[in-house]
Amino acid sequence: MSTQTSSYRRWLGPLLWSVGLVVLGLVFRGPLVDWFTGARVKDAPAKAAPAATAHEAHGHEQAQGPTGPALPSGPLPGVSVEYARAAFEATERMRLLLANDSLEGLDTRAREVVAALRALAGELKGAEGTKGVESGAEAAERLAETKGLDEARARFGEVTRVLVGLAEADSRLREGWHVFQCPMEKGFNKWVQRNQAMENPYMGRRMLACGVESEWKVGSKPKAPAPAPGEIAHYTCPMHPSVKQAGPGQCPSCGMDLTPVTREELESGTVLIDSIRRQRIGVKTAPVKVGPMDLSVTALGRVTYDETALVDVTLKLDGYIHELHVDATGQPVKKGQALFTLYSPELYAAQQEYLLALKSQAAAKDSGAPERMDSLVHASRKRLELWGLTRAQLDAIAKKGAPIENLPFLAPASGYVLEKSVVAGAAVRAGDRLYRIAPLDKVWVEADVYETDLPRVKVGQEVVVTLPYLPGRTFKGRVGYIYPALQASTRTGRIRVELKNPELELKPDMYAEVQLKQEGGARLQVPESAVLYTGPRRLVFVDLGEGRLAPREVKLGVHAGESYEVLEGLKEGEVVVTSGNFLVAAESRIRSAADHWGGGEHESH
Structure with missing residues (x-):
């Protein structure tokens, strides 16, 4: 068993x-x-196909135009603008990840965008643009679920389209942000970032600086009509201008579509410079604006004495200085103060004659001809007055009844002793200048104005004076006089400004900055750095878009600050090159067959 x-x-x-x-x-x-x-090998690309297909479908959809549900057309109401700002911040964090070719944490950032846009749509409460905001939230949801960089970048473009549209409608959202455009992206190709240095999220690290500054608009500018075949000189790549060929095609270096260059552009000196080359050579642009132009003139001045108030102390007779009461330069004096005492034989004899005439006048009152004595007294008294004695001094001599040996001479004005050319015991002669007295309660500021600015200076014009020694203090006055001749060495004209100086803060020979106020009204202006001098011509480079920069002759008006008034050649809103234009001009000279650069051998700046 x-x-x-x-x-x-x-x-x-x-x-x-x-x-x-x-x-x-x-x-x-x-x-x-x-x-x-071996069927498993064939199945692998089939599983990856949905992502690629989604990206291709997005690319096809966006290639037809950056369209979508309508977005708000005006400022956002209430607190909804804060939800929009939160969406901007979360999208910026997504952009940084994509610019570094990273997906780590992208889903979290995308859900932050979803939450912000959902809250914004809730605040709009079905008003205009609600569906557009909801479409952005849906795109962010799809972005949170993506696993590949290509699809993530496509979905990122959909989200960015909504943000740019919101900023286009509400200018408050643009504060602190910059918008750029990627010429390589076929879908919605704009992005927004805080930093001014471009970091392209569509290209990532391989072409991080690819792009150009753009406008806060969802739609793109209408393209210029294509040139006729006979007008095209050759085709080139905006990023690689060395690539040239007779017909259309793609750039062998980057794969971009080649753009046509017309014969007219070659003859006019138009150059093609892509955004990357612009960054490398430092090309910057600025719009031509109409705005108030400050025509104020600033000049360097110097404080000096009021020449009309200077007083000299000069003797009219010979004598000897006995005592010197004011014995130092710079010493303050008051009108009527004794400056020195003088002994003079002529003065002593004249006093005796005056006293004798007074005695004779008194004795003649009882006679029959007193008028004769009166005339003698008047003549002797007048001679003493002409020599510098005051009426009070003459009355003192008459009261004393005897001549004064050392007579004091008094200051004719108040001020400060500017010059002193006498010492005690010195012998002086008639005509010698013993003192020069200068009052400082009112001073002059003499300023040198450039020859080109003189036509804008008028007598009576308001002036503001500042001094480096007195920070925060300003002195207001007016132009008192414009001198009729120029300074030959400096080619400047001199003007005079009168200022009150009650506290004696302004001292002669101080340097001062003089600003002559004048408003010029609204004028068309271009930055000074945009203008190139080529002999008799003045040129600027105008940004025509799509990387094209064309030289254009302009007629300039007045120069104020860092701007020129434009009389002819430009319109408001046109964009001109303000930095790196000498390098652009060098390339334009090589390519141009026109006479824009005539007389430019001695080009100045």
Whole structure:
């Protein structure tokens, strides 16, 4: 019995294994066949196809135009603008990831955008643009689920389209942001970022600086009509201008479509410079604007004495200085203060004659001819007055009844001693200038104005004077006089400004900055750095778009600050090159066959 049982167990085990293998083969027949026939290799791209297909479909859709549901057309109401700003911040964090070819944490950032846009749509409450905002939230949801960089960048463009549209409608959202455009992206090719240095999220690290500054508009500018075949000189690449060929095609270096260059552009000196080359050579642009032009003139001046108030102390007779009361330059004096005492034989004799005439006048009152004595007194008194004695001094001599040996001479005006040319005991002669006195309660500021600015200066014009020694203090005055001649060495004209100086803060020979105020009204202006001098011509380079820069002759008006008034040649809103234009001009000279650069051998700046 035990032998039969043992035999039964020996053949039952293998039988059960065989049945199990048959059942497994029937159940997994299809996968096993595919495994052994190599079908799994063919299935791999099929599984990746949906992502690629989604990106292709997006690219096809966006290639037809950056369209979508309508967005708000005006400022956002209430707190909805804060939700929009939150969406901008979250999108910026997504952009940084894509610019570094990274997907790590992209889903989290995308969901932040979804939350912000959903909240914004809720605030709009079905008003105009609600569907457009909801489409942005849906695009962000799809972005959160993507696994590949290409599809993520396509979805990123859909989200960015909504943000640019919101900023186009509400200018508050543009504050602190810059918008750029990628010429290589076939879908919606704009992006927004905080930093001014471009970091392209569509190209990533391979072409991080690819792009150009753009406008806050969802739609693109209408393209210029294509030139006729006979007008085209050659085709070139905006990013690789060395690539030239007779017909259209793609750039062998970057794959971009070649753009046509017309014969007219060659003759006019138009050059084609892509955004990357612009960054490398430092090309910057600025729009031509109409705005108030400050025609104020700033000049360097110097504080000096009021020449009309200077007073000299000069003797009219010979004598000797006995005592010197004012004995130092710069010493303040008051009108009527004794400056020195003088002994003079002529003066002493004249006093005696005056006293004798007074005695004779008193004696003649009892006679029959007192008028004769009166005339003698008047003549002797007048002579002393002409020599510099005051009426009070003459009355003192008459009261004393005897001549004064050392008579004091008084200051004719208040001020400060500017010059002193006498010492005690000195012999002086008639005509000698002993002192020069200058009052400082009113001073002049004489400023040198450039010859080109002189036509804008008028007598009576308001002036503001500042001094580096007195920070924060300003002195207001008016132009008192414009000198009729120029300074030959500096080619400047001198003007005079009169200022009151009650606290004596303004001291002669101080340097001052003089600003002559004048408003010029609204005028068409261009930055000074945009203008190139080529002999008798003045040129600027105008940005025509699509990388084209064309030289254009302009007629300039007045120069104020860092701007020129434009009289002819430009319109408001046109964009001109303000930096790097000398390098652009060098390339234009090489390519141009026109006479724009005539007389430019001695080009100045």
